Amino acid sequence: MEFKEVVKRRRSTRRYTGKPVEVEKLREAMELALLAPSSKNTRSTRLMAVTNLEKVHALGRLRDWGASLLEEAGAAIVVLGDENASPMWQTNASIMATILQLALVEQGLATCWVHVGDYLTLKDNPDSQRSEDYVKELIPEIPADYRVWCVISIGYADYTPKPLPDYEGPDRLLFL
Numbered sequence: 001m002e003f004k005e006v007v008k009r010r011r012s013t014r015r016y017t018g019k020p021v022e023v024e025k026l027r028e029a030m031e032l033a034l035l036a037p038s039s040k041n042t043r044s045t046r047l048m049a050v051t052n053l054e055k056v057h058a059l060g061r062l063r064d065w066g067a068s069l070l071e072e073a074g075a076a077i078v079v080l081g082d083e084n085a086s087p088m089w090q091t092n093a094s095i096m097a098t099i100l101q102l103a104l105v106e107q108g109l110a111t112c113w114v115h116v117g118d119y120l121t122l123k124d125n126p127d128s129q130r131s132e133d134y135v136k137e138l139i140p141e142i143p144a145d146y147r148v149w150c151v152i153s154i155g156y157a158d159y160t161p162k163p164l165p166d167y168e169g170p171d172r173l174l175f176l
């Protein structure tokens with residue numbers, strides 16, 4: 001697939017067919033994503049593939065809004081960052097997560113970013129569990145010194161998302 005097509009095809013996809021996601025496809029995309037740049041080459045980001053469907057679907061409860069799409073996903077990749085390795089760990093993780101999404105699209109898969117960061121599990125309850133702690137409890141294999149930045153939801157799309165609407169105007173691109 002041409003790079004241009006990969007970029008255009010990537011849309012946040014929240015409904016999947018249920019067709020199993022091949023681990024080899026995940027591995028290939030993850031290996032490509034590891035080539036992402038990082039501040040001072042600190043390589044502070046780690047990726048953890050989750051293919052156990054019970055766990056993937058339980059990730060859908062990491063927040064009570066915007067995460068339930070994971071309940072039908074075929075796989076997930078947890079994007080982890082080492083905050084001691086770089087003060088730019090969040091930026092590094094975001095760059096890798098984006099490249100990962102594009103690499104998964106090239107494998108014919110559909111994705112959606114589900115954010116974790118500093119969110120809480122319950123939007124209207126400031127005393128609720130942190131989403132990050134929920135994920136770490138669910139997946140105890142996550143190394144204790146890694147932060148959870150986001151989860152990439154993965155599956156085969158059960159519809160063809162429309163292409164992004166046309167670029168809306170000149171104000172976001174400036175040429176001097």
Ligand SMILES: Cc1cc2nc3c(=O)[nH]c(=O)nc-3n(C[C@H](O)[C@H](O)[C@H](O)COP(=O)(O)O)c2cc1C
Nearest residue numbers: 010011012013014065066067069112113114115164
């Ligand atoms: C940093 C970031 C966080 C996001 N968090 C979520 C999320 O928690 N849940 C969700 O359904 N979509 C999430 N998205 C997807 C955005 O809603 C989506 O990218 C945006 O609406 C544009 O649509 P598109 O990705 O199809 O172009 C996130 C995207 C980014 C880049």
